[in-house]
Amino acid sequence: MLLIQLVNGLMEGMTLFLIASGLTLIFGVTRIINFAHGSLFMLGAFLTHELVPVIAPGSVWGFFAAVTLAALVVGLIGALFEIGVLRRIYGKDALLQLIVTVALVLIIRDLVRMIWGANSVTVPMPDGLASALVIGDTYFPVFPLAVFVASLLVVLAMIWVIYFTRAGILLRAGTDDRGMLALLGVNETLIFTCVFAAGAFLAGLAGGIGAPYGEVHYLLDTSIIVSAFIVCVIGGLGNLYGALAGALVVGLTKAIGVMYFPRLSMVLIFLVMAAVLFARSLGRQGGPAR
Amino acid sequence: METTTTNNDALLSARHIRKAYGSFIALRDISFDLPRGERHALIGPNGAGKSTFIACIAGQLPGVQGEMLFAGESILSLTPAQLARKGIGRTFQISRAFLEMTVLENMMAAFVITSGGWAGLRARAFKQMLEPAFAMLETVGMAERAGDRVADLSLGDRKRLEFGMALAGDPDLLLLDEPTAGMSIKERHFLMEMVAERVDAEGRTLLFVEHDIDVVMKIAARVSVLVRGAILAVGTPQEIKANDEVQAVYLGGGH
Amino acid sequence: MSANPLNKPLERTGQDDAAAVRARQWRRIGGAALAWQWLAPCLIGVLALCWLLPTSYTTLLTQIMIMALFASSLNLLMSDGHMVSFGHAAYFGLGAYGFTLSVAKGGLAPELALLVGPLVAGIGGVLFGALCVRLTEIYMAMLTLACAQITYTVLFQWYDFTGGDTGITGFMTPRLGLSEQGYASAVLIVVALCLLAMWWIVKSPLGLSIRAVGQDRYRAEALGLGARRVQLVAFVIAAFFAGIAGTLHAVLHGSAFPDYAGLSVTLDGLIMVVIGGLNSFAGGVWGAVIYELLRAGVSKISHEWELVLGLLLLAICLLAPRGFMGVVRRLRRMLAGGQG
Numbered sequence: 001m002l003l004i005q006l007v008n009g010l011m012e013g014m015t016l017f018l019i020a021s022g023l024t025l026i027f028g029v030t031r032i033i034n035f036a037h038g039s040l041f042m043l044g045a046f047l048t049h050e051l052v053p054v055i056a057p058g059s060v061w062g063f064f065a066a067v068t069l070a071a072l073v074v075g076l077i078g079a080l081f082e083i084g085v086l087r088r089i090y091g092k093d094a095l096l097q098l099i100v101t102v103a104l105v106l107i108i109r110d111l112v113r114m115i116w117g118a119n120s121v122t123v124p125m126p127d128g129l130a131s132a133l134v135i136g137d138t139y140f141p142v143f144p145l146a147v148f149v150a151s152l153l154v155v156l157a158m159i160w161v162i163y164f165t166r167a168g169i170l171l172r173a174g175t176d177d178r179g180m181l182a183l184l185g186v187n188e189t190l191i192f193t194c195v196f197a198a199g200a201f202l203a204g205l206a207g208g209i210g211a212p213y214g215e216v217h218y219l220l221d222t223s224i225i226v227s228a229f230i231v232c233v234i235g236g237l238g239n240l241y242g243a244l245a246g247a248l249v250v251g252l253t254k255a256i257g258v259m260y261f262p263r264l265s266m267v268l269i270f271l272v273m274a275a276v277l278f279a280r281s282l283g284r285q286g287g288p289a290r
Numbered sequence: 291m292e293t294t295t296t297n298n299d300a301l302l303s304a305r306h307i308r309k310a311y312g313s314f315i316a317l318r319d320i321s322f323d324l325p326r327g328e329r330h331a332l333i334g335p336n337g338a339g340k341s342t343f344i345a346c347i348a349g350q351l352p353g354v355q356g357e358m359l360f361a362g363e364s365i366l367s368l369t370p371a372q373l374a375r376k377g378i379g380r381t382f383q384i385s386r387a388f389l390e391m392t393v394l395e396n397m398m399a400a401f402v403i404t405s406g407g408w409a410g411l412r413a414r415a416f417k418q419m420l421e422p423a424f425a426m427l428e429t430v431g432m433a434e435r436a437g438d439r440v441a442d443l444s445l446g447d448r449k450r451l452e453f454g455m456a457l458a459g460d461p462d463l464l465l466l467d468e469p470t471a472g473m474s475i476k477e478r479h480f481l482m483e484m485v486a487e488r489v490d491a492e493g494r495t496l497l498f499v500e501h502d503i504d505v506v507m508k509i510a511a512r513v514s515v516l517v518r519g520a521i522l523a524v525g526t527p528q529e530i531k532a533n534d535e536v537q538a539v540y541l542g543g544g545h
Numbered sequence: 546m547s548a549n550p551l552n553k554p555l556e557r558t559g560q561d562d563a564a565a566v567r568a569r570q571w572r573r574i575g576g577a578a579l580a581w582q583w584l585a586p587c588l589i590g591v592l593a594l595c596w597l598l599p600t601s602y603t604t605l606l607t608q609i610m611i612m613a614l615f616a617s618s619l620n621l622l623m624s625d626g627h628m629v630s631f632g633h634a635a636y637f638g639l640g641a642y643g644f645t646l647s648v649a650k651g652g653l654a655p656e657l658a659l660l661v662g663p664l665v666a667g668i669g670g671v672l673f674g675a676l677c678v679r680l681t682e683i684y685m686a687m688l689t690l691a692c693a694q695i696t697y698t699v700l701f702q703w704y705d706f707t708g709g710d711t712g713i714t715g716f717m718t719p720r721l722g723l724s725e726q727g728y729a730s731a732v733l734i735v736v737a738l739c740l741l742a743m744w745w746i747v748k749s750p751l752g753l754s755i756r757a758v759g760q761d762r763y764r765a766e767a768l769g770l771g772a773r774r775v776q777l778v779a780f781v782i783a784a785f786f787a788g789i790a791g792t793l794h795a796v797l798h799g800s801a802f803p804d805y806a807g808l809s810v811t812l813d814g815l816i817m818v819v820i821g822g823l824n825s826f827a828g829g830v831w832g833a834v835i836y837e838l839l840r841a842g843v844s845k846i847s848h849e850w851e852l853v854l855g856l857l858l859l860a861i862c863l864l865a866p867r868g869f870m871g872v873v874r875r876l877r878r879m880l881a882g883g884q885g
Contacts, residue, residue, distance in 0.1 A: 033683060088863055094683075095629055099819045100862045102812055106855035114849065222808055226694060233687045263702040270691045270698070274676065277688050281679035348767065374769030386764040388757050390824070394570045399757040402750040403768040408775065410750035420571055424563075436570055459769060 003138055005255040011144035011210075013251025014151035018206035019224065020231035020243045021158065022199030028175040028238035029195045032086065032097045036104035038225030040200045043108060044074045044207025045216040046116055049123045063126040064150065067208035071201050078200025082193045090192070105221060112218045120217035123208075147209055154205060155244070162240070171195065175238060230273045300359075301326040301463060301495045302347065307356035309342060316342040318519045320356070324463075329486060329496045331510035331527075333503075335539075338516040340499045341383050344467050347497075348380050349373040361462065374404075379461030383468045383499070385448040387440045393451055394436040397423040397458065404459030422458075429488070430454035445472030450481060457488070464489065466498040470505060478502055482509045507531070515539075574753070579744065588737060595729035603725040604797070609837040610729075610736045611793045616817035617829035618786035621743055624824045625752060626779040627759030628677075629686045632693025633814050635673065636784040638806025640666040640791025642700060642707065645801035649716035650706070656721070659792060666788020667781055669696070674780030678773045681762075693806060700803040712802035719799030732793055739786055740830070746782060747826060755779045816854070820861060822868025831869045 023037045047070035055069075056062025081104060089097055129146050132139040162168035174191055207220075231250050235242025250269055257265035302324040309317040317339045324330055332340045346354050349370045358366045365373060374380075388396050401419040402408055410416065427433040430450045440448060449469055456464060469485070470478040482500075486509050489496045500506050506513060507527045515522040515536050523533050530536055594606055619633045643665025647658040673692040677685050700707045707713065720728035746752050754775050757765045762772040795801045804810070813836070821832025839857070843850045865872050 085859060085863065089866075092866060093823070095623065095815070095819065095823065096862050096866050098629075099815065099858055102816065103855040103858035103862070106851040106858070110849050110852035110855070114852075226690070226808070229687055229690065233684065233691075237683060264698070266698045267695055267702075270695045273691050274688060274695075277680055277684060277691075278676065280684075350763075369771075370763070370766040371769050371771045374767055380767050382763070382767070386761050386767070388760040388764065390760055391756065392570070392573070395574050395753065398574055399753050399765075400768055402753055403757065403765065403770045406769075407750055408754035408770055409778065411746065413749065416750045416753075417571065420567060424567060436566065437573070455764075455768065 002256070002259070004140065005259055006252070007140060007144050007148070009252035009255030010248070011148045011151075011213075011251070012254060013248040014148050014155070015206045015210040016227060016231050016251055017244050017247035018151055018154060018202050018209075019228045020235070020247050021155075021240060022202035023228050024232045024235070024238055024240060024243045025171075025195055026199040027232070029171065030086070030090065030192050031094075032090075032101070033094075034196075034199065035098060035101040035225060036081075036108065036221075037199070037203050037228055038221035038223070039105045039108040040074050040078060040203035041207035041224045041228075042112065042216075042218070042220040043077065044070050044204030045123070045211040045220065046112055046121070046207075047073055047204070048208035048211050049116075049121050049216055052123055057124065058127045060126045060128040063129075063212075067205060067211075070208045071204035074204025074207070075197045075201030078203075079193055079197035081200075082196035086196065087189065087192070105225075109218055109221060116218070118218060120215040123211035123216060125212040143213065147213070150209060151206075154202075158202075159240075167194070227269075230269055234273055234276045299326075300324055301361060302497070303359045304347075305357040307343070307346060307354060307358065309339075309346060309351055309354045316519055317346065317354075320516075320519075320521055322514065322521065324495060324497060326462075326495055327490075327493060329489060329509055329511045330498075331506045331513045332497060332499045332516060333501070333506055333513060333530075334516035334522075337518075339519040340516050341467055342519075343516065344380070344465050344497070344499060347373075347463075348378060348465060374459060374461075375406075377460075377462035378465065379456035379459050379463070380465035381449065381452040381456050381467060381469055383471070385445065385452050387448055387452055387455065389441040390439065392437050392439055393427065393432055393443070394423060396440055396451060396455060397427055397432075400455035400458035401426075426454045426458060427451075429457075430484075446470075446474070446477055449473065453481070453485065460492075461494065463495045463497065466496070468499050468501065470500065470502060475502075478505055479508070485509070574748075579741075588733070591733055592730060595733060596726045600725050603729050605837065605841055607725075607729045607732050607797055608794075609834055610732050611790050611797065612813070612817065612837055613830040613833035614736045614739055614793070615787055615790035616814050616821065616833045617740060617743060617826075618783045618790065619814040620818045620821070620823075620826070620829035620832075621747065621786070622779060622783040623818060624826075624828065625747060625756050625759055626776060626783075628776060628779065629682075629689075630783075631686050631690035631808075631811055631815075632673075632696075633689070633783070633787055634806050634808070634810035635689075635693035635696040636666040636669055636787035637791035637794070637810055638696060638700060638801075638803070639669040639784075640788030641795035641801045641805045642713075642791075643788065644792045644795050645713050645716065646707070649713050655717050655796075659796070662792030662795070663785055663788035666791060667785040669788075670781040670784025671777070674777045674784065678776040678780060690808075690811075693808070693811060697803055697806045697808075700806055707803070710803055712800055714800040717799055719797065721796060728797065732797075735789065735793065739789055743782075743786060744826060751778070816858060818868075819858070820868055822870030822872075825868075825870035825874075828868055828870045835869060 019037060019041055023034055026032060026034050048066050051066035051069055052063060055066050085100055086097070089100060125143055129143045132141045162171060170186055170191060174188070227250060231243055231246040233246070234249060235244070235246035249272065253269050253272055254265050257268040261268060300323040302322070304320060304322040307317055307320040308315070320343065332343065334340055342351070345351050347358065349365065349368050349372070354366055356366070357364065360376060360378065365376070368376070388399060391399065398419055401423050402410070402416070405419070407415060424433060424436070427436055430453055432447065432451050432454065435443065435447065440451065443451070449472065453466065453469060466485070470481060473481065482505050485496065510527055512525065513527055513530045514524045515530060517539050522539060523530060523536050525533070595603060598606060615637055619630060622628050622630055622633070640662040644658045644662035647653040647661040648655050653661065673689070677688045677692065680688055701710055703709070723731065754765070754770060755778070758770065758772045758775045765775070766772050791805060794805065817832030817836045818829055819832070820835050821828035821830065839854070840850055843853045847853065861868065
């Protein structure tokens with residue numbers, strides 16, 4: 001039982017990391033807290049629900065193709081939003097930027113409800129992954145393991161892009177020092193758009209890949225965004241490895257907390273976050289030298 | 291100069307102050323005495339640690355090693371606010387004022403805070419601060435701009451406002467970090483003469499960072515030269531001017 | 546005047562004498578002079594509306610007044626204290642549950658319980674605020690969110706005490722047995738008094754200190770102000786008034802639900818403040834009026850209220866980032882410019 005919950009926790013942690021990494025990347029580069037990240041996740045789940053039957057119902061490759069396609073569409077939506085709206089409010093009041101993304105939350109939620117209705121929909125699990133591995137006398141469901149592996153591949157690909165490609169170097173330069181990009185003669189606007197699109201893509205991917213394992217409904221956005229915020233805050237906003245650690249902490253806390261405090265697992269996670277924040281605030285005083 | 295124990299006669303006495311940012315050592319083993327009533331200038335090339343030293347005294351840096359006494363009391367563990375209440379007033383290198391308030395509101399805030407009545411709700415006590423606030427604005431030459439937003443002021447004007455705000459708390463020790471940056475030469479001399487005059491008349495002690503050597507020569511009674519986180523020389527302006535080492539490292543600009 | 550060469554006289558202040566300048570400046574800072582010639586007719590007008598509107602609209606009016614108080618308390622925190630709260634609903638919810646539980650479980654007389662609600666919210670503000678002010682900016686905002694979500698989850702999950710998601714209902718007659726009109730008038734009086742008290746606080750030395758810390762905490766600390774302590778005071782004040790709003794809300798419906806402390810109530814408040822206009826005392830009030838009227842109006846003709854609201858928000862952020870009060874100010878300046 002504990003082992004199964006561990007597997008579930010790892011799976012949830014990895015999907016959380018997919019969402020949170022996008023959130024943290026976007027914050028690192030553009031300084032915008034994207035409240036709509038949960039909505040993009042939800043959109044990915046609904047699009048997967050729509051695409052799986054069209055492409056190849058029941059097959060494993062069809063499922064992953066549907067997820068990828070859905071994520072690409074979500075990424076495109078993210079890019080359009082960045083170009084159409086966010087670009088006009090960089091450098092303005094942080095609250096204003098936040099409210100713009102809240103506006104996107106509201107718009108997406110109502111559109112989703114218009115299109116797919118207020119009831120939850122399901123995404124069928126691909127037949128090949130619906131079984132369970134038997135090790136000793138424990139059953140391990142295959143699907144969470146597959147999701148974990150797939151997410152891990154995405155994460156490794158992402159780390160490769162960020163640390164070993166020119167685009168990634170530019171991105172890190174932009175995170176550390178935004179003036180740097182201009183000095184390097186890079187088109188800053190393009191980087192911002194790409195980062196936002198990539199973050200949206202990751203959110204969509206996370207939404208699609210985990211969709212068969214839970215209910216997909218139009219209220220998914222807020223619960224996901226809150227979890228993603230917690231992950232980012234535990235890891236430190238803008239810090240990718242921190243987000244990975246935070247995601248695993250939250251995923252495992254949730255999965256194991258459910259066993260012992262079934263009703264209060266969320267409270268447990270908030271307490272972890274509050275403790276991390278509190279610990280970070282200790283021993284800090286003063287201010288700028290200048 | 292053999293200085294191992296702190297000097298209780300000095301208003302400010304620092305021993306073996308050391309501050310590192312990671313592997314970069316900003317201050318290495320600084321020992322420093324500031325007698326009561328002295329006007330002391332801190333000079334040195336950029337990055338020498340002048341602002342860091344000021345920030346150490348004002349309690350803004352964590353992890354400072356060494357010993358520091360202010361009026362005979364150890365202060366390294368105190369917060370900026372506690373130090374301010376003990377009588378250390380300061381201005382910042384990049385001037386800090388309440389940007390969205392008017393000049394008068396800034397000065398009123400300074401008087402409200404330094405009077406200890408920050409939690410007050412009574413309008414009458416508040417209104418009584420209007421007179422001293424205006425008087426202080428007159429002193430620093432900002433009375434005419436009382437109704438202007440600080441965000442709309444020039445850098446020099448902000449510096450003067452900040453100086454007035456630092457004075458509002460009736461501090462024993464005034465720390466001014468490049469108080470004349472962004473001012474014309476005429477304004478610099480006028481401001482610093484006014485500062486010196488007030489410091490002397492009110493029996494305050496002054497420690498200031500300044501790049502304009504003419505101003506330093508005119509205002510400071512003694513000068514400390516800081517180079518790469520260590521004090522290179524201390525003396526009267528004339529002694530410093532005559533010091534070959536200082537000439538070589540700092541004034542001459544060569545190495 | 547003085548021979549001080551730093552004093553560069555400005556032409557436009559040439560004809561004023563010093564006393565007049567001082568009097569004018571004082572009015573801007575601390576002279577809590579309210580424009581009663583406008584406010585009094587407004588109050589009487591709203592009071593008249595309380596009694597003249599059809600009953601179904603009276604409830605909407607009451608709702609608007611309650612949310613105006615809630616948004617204003619958030620506005621005090623954000624515009625003056627420069628602290629963004631993602632969890633202000635916690636205090637709304639604590640106010641509502643403090644009242645409800647002390648009647649339903651504590652057996653207190655409802656009239657007495659009216660005091661308990663805001664008190665519970667204030668205590669919540671002390672506890673959560675003491676944690677939150679240890680952090681700054683976005684991390685503080687996140688911690689307020691965590692505190693609010695903890696509150697929400699506890700209200701949602703503690704079935705035995707709070708009734709969980711079914712909430713607490715039917716423990717008293719709604720509105721303390723007053724008629725819709727009577728309760729609306731009572732709410733008007735309470736909300737008006739609360740707004741007056743908040744105005745008084747903003748215009749006091751305390752208000753100036755709160756704004757000082759909000760605008761530059763390092764400058765404030767260098768003057769000797771413990772920034773965290775001031776932020777905590779602002780936090781508790783905001784929580785207390787949000788608690789009053791929550792209590793009034795619980796009395797209006799005679800019920801309490803966990804959603805009162807949910808994220809959507811917080812977002813409602815934030816949206817109201819942005820619609821009304823940040824950095825303006827009246828922003829919260831106008832934001833609540835516009836938001837609630839729009840919600841009521843749009844819901845009548847369409848189910849897609851959130852879609853409309855989202856588009857409206859986008860338009861406001863892009864076209865009028867200072868909200869309703871910003872537009873009013875710009876119009877006023879245009880009018881004044883036209884005359885002069």
